[in-house]
Amino acid sequence: MRPRLIMVLALVAIVAGGILLVPAAYARFDGDDSTTADGSGSAGSVAAAKLAPPPPPTLAAGPVSMRIDKGFFSWALLDRGTGKISGAPNMTATNSTESMIKVWLVSDYLRRLGDKQPPAAKLKQASSAIINSDDTAAEALFQAGGGKPVIDRLISVCKLTNTQPVIPPGYKTVWWSYTKISAADAVRMGECIKNGTAAGPKWTTWVLEEMTKVQGSTAAKDQQLTRGGGRWGIIDGLPPEITDQGPVAIKNGWTMIFADGLWHVNCLAVADKWVLAVLLRYPQKQGLDYGADVCSSVTTQLVTAQPGAALKVPVPIGKAPASSGGAS
16 A cells, blocks of 8 residues: 555544544645545545634624613624624604714715815814814814705715704704714724715715824813813724724714703714614713723624634623613
8 A cells, every 4th residue: 555545544534533623614634635546535645634723803783782761872893894884773763863974974074075185274173073082173064064064965975864953942043963874884984984985085084084083081181171082982892802903993973961960972983894883872870981891892802703712801881671682
């Protein structure tokens, strides 16, 4: 019997004896992989099997355990590969956008310039509106775009289905911060920014880079009357295994609305493979940190568990499930 045949039979015996415990899906044999004339097998030597690395973790649709007492909670996740939106059963219900919409105000202004370069002062306002969540800068861009038509363009350009401009009680004009938007529409807005539709080919990269530079925490020292720290929420719920894959662009919105006694908090994050939005309202006494923690917890619960990955265990906020994953 030829030595090579003896080697092959010996390997078969080892496999049959259960000693070679390699998952078939990950096994690969290196060496001479040429076949015999009849294509029946390898004519080369067989080397040791090697394990292929597991796929990197990502965010994927799944159950979310969360309870918001005396308030509102919704979330949606867009898979950028398939275009599918999954989320809470109420992901078409709306919340006021607050500062989350500032990324659209900036994108709309820059897209409409075409090939023109904005004045230095306006570009500085655009940057501050995103990085520092500057209300004054955002309002200037909103007015430069014509006011209400800016919101109308958001709906038409990004093909939103649950979004509406709002005139606050006692006022005569639309406020950008009061715009009603759903979690499903929020991820559509995020995708609109990511794919270049919102800001156009010249400014999309710039907008996304500014979104990665968002500064400031929920701490009182970072929260001012017309601007505030917004680097919290979804970004805190992502493990290094995901953030190391590439930059994650974010924009949060948050306001304590005294008319209803509730915090209105929204979190938006945009990555290469997914877009996630979390929307909520809850009583004033719970503070901004509570909203940041909810956004973080939802994110962590949506991280896919990969073989061998050591990922953070999700800690639901509240005592009982109030939402589970759905799809549309």
